Amino acid sequence: MNIGILGTGSVGQTLGTKLLTLGHKVKLGSRTAGNEKAQAWVSAAGSGASAGTFAEAAQFADLVIIATLGTGTVEAVQQAGPDNLAGKTVIDVTNPLDFSQGMPPRLFVGHTDSLAEQVQRAAPAAHVVKALNIISAPQMVDPASSGGDPDMFIAGNHEGARQQVTELLQSFGWQHITDFGGLEAARFIEPLVLLWVNYGMKSGGWQHALKFLKK
Amino acid sequence: MNIGILGTGSVGQTLGTKLLTLGHKVKLGSRTAGNEKAQAWVSAAGSGASAGTFAEAAQFADLVIIATLGTGTVEAVQQAGPDNLAGKTVIDVTNPLDFSQGMPPRLFVGHTDSLAEQVQRAAPAAHVVKALNIISAPQMVDPASSGGDPDMFIAGNHEGARQQVTELLQSFGWQHITDFGGLEAARFIEPLVLLWVNYGMKSGGWQHALKFLKK
Numbered sequence: 001m002n003i004g005i006l007g008t009g010s011v012g013q014t015l016g017t018k019l020l021t022l023g024h025k026v027k028l029g030s031r032t033a034g035n036e037k038a039q040a041w042v043s044a045a046g047s048g049a050s051a052g053t054f055a056e057a058a059q060f061a062d063l064v065i066i067a068t069l070g071t072g073t074v075e076a077v078q079q080a081g082p083d084n085l086a087g088k089t090v091i092d093v094t095n096p097l098d099f100s101q102g103m104p105p106r107l108f109v110g111h112t113d114s115l116a117e118q119v120q121r122a123a124p125a126a127h128v129v130k131a132l133n134i135i136s137a138p139q140m141v142d143p144a145s146s147g148g149d150p151d152m153f154i155a156g157n158h159e160g161a162r163q164q165v166t167e168l169l170q171s172f173g174w175q176h177i178t179d180f181g182g183l184e185a186a187r188f189i190e191p192l193v194l195l196w197v198n199y200g201m202k203s204g205g206w207q208h209a210l211k212f213l214k215k
Numbered sequence: 216m217n218i219g220i221l222g223t224g225s226v227g228q229t230l231g232t233k234l235l236t237l238g239h240k241v242k243l244g245s246r247t248a249g250n251e252k253a254q255a256w257v258s259a260a261g262s263g264a265s266a267g268t269f270a271e272a273a274q275f276a277d278l279v280i281i282a283t284l285g286t287g288t289v290e291a292v293q294q295a296g297p298d299n300l301a302g303k304t305v306i307d308v309t310n311p312l313d314f315s316q317g318m319p320p321r322l323f324v325g326h327t328d329s330l331a332e333q334v335q336r337a338a339p340a341a342h343v344v345k346a347l348n349i350i351s352a353p354q355m356v357d358p359a360s361s362g363g364d365p366d367m368f369i370a371g372n373h374e375g376a377r378q379q380v381t382e383l384l385q386s387f388g389w390q391h392i393t394d395f396g397g398l399e400a401a402r403f404i405e406p407l408v409l410l411w412v413n414y415g416m417k418s419g420g421w422q423h424a425l426k427f428l429k430k
Contacts, residue, residue, distance in 0.1 A: 110326035188409035
């Protein structure tokens with residue numbers, strides 16, 4: 001599958017590298033062509049890896065992953081072009097984090113809206129699915145690295161897209177994926193990142209992940 | 216210790232019964248004296264159990280637990296009387312749940328405020344601590360009933376009160392209690408109840424509880 005990733009930071013690069021090992025072709029997209037981080041990643045990643053603008057990554061893709069900073073997410077979607085995302089599964093890994101007051105961050109949207117819903121409104125014909133936003137990049141592609149079999153929570157308005165994301169996460173090693181249905185569930189999935197960050201600050205580690213214990 | 220509980224539903228009764236077995240005296244408070252549910256609980260619970268108005272429960276108490284519906288929480292605090300809560304640890308177990316659109320519920324506050332912070336503003340001299348709001352009543356007093364050793368998250372502006380709540384939860388059997396400091400953390404602790412409810416609706420069970428896996 002051709003996968004376009006919007007964002008060239010550690011999340012985008014880590015997901016891109018994992019997807020290459022699974023046999024997909026990956027184009028990292030950034031605001032401008034010739035982004036140095038993207039070029040360095042392409043050189044290191046080898047066959048199947050390429051880079052371009054947000055729009056080029058979206059045009060290239062059968063499936064798109066958004067891995068930008070939350071503050072730049074909606075603008076990245078606008079630059080990618082809603083028409084280039086139409087009818088495609090778009091995995092939103094971002095979080096509406098506001099670091100303007102230092103650590104820990106706060107959310108800049110929530111409760112009656114979510115960043116995932118903002119993405120959906122910016123690209124109305126895309127099949128947006130919230131996923132993977134509650135942990136670090138290395139954990140996303142290696143869930144067992146947290147020391148067990150953690151849970152992942154997804155939501156999106158298009159059932160087929162949620163199924164596609166479920167299968168992609170399973171190919172990463174996720175065994176416990178709960179599909180919460182409509183994208184509105186992102187309103188309680190996104191705040192989980194604050195739990196993750198604050199727990200990391202208290203516990204002094206960043207390899208923790210949530211699991212639901214059950215009788 | 217004398218413990219006043221605001222609310223006579225399953226959460227208030229379950230916590231009350233557990234506290235009696237631990238040797239505390241418990242007064243269940245309700246909007247009106249002579250509440251039938253409270254009277255029935257007192258009859259069944261026996262020695263050390265009593266009931267009264269919100270204000271009488273608050274006056275009686277060394278430590279207060281708020282276990283009302285979220286929609287009635289602030290009014291209950293006002294009826295209990297801010298002066299009766301001054302200088303006391305007040306455990307806020309409530310959630311800002313809005314069931315007006317059916318299941319699953321939504322939050323009626325969050326993101327830039329929390330119900331716990333509303334409680335604190337309604338009783339400025341109380342030492343409000345958010346705790347136990349993310350699971351069912353039976354799990355609150357028997358964490359192992361979830362099939363393991365789940366995590367509990369607390370927050371509050373008064374360090375001594377947070378320590379007192381930590382020790383009380385330990386007496387219930389909680390082994391993993393993370394103290395997130397200031398009450399603002401309730402902004403991400405309260406949305407966890409939506410994760411719990413929605414996961415229950417998907418999984419068909421209500422004995423699940425969150426645990427942080429760690430490497």
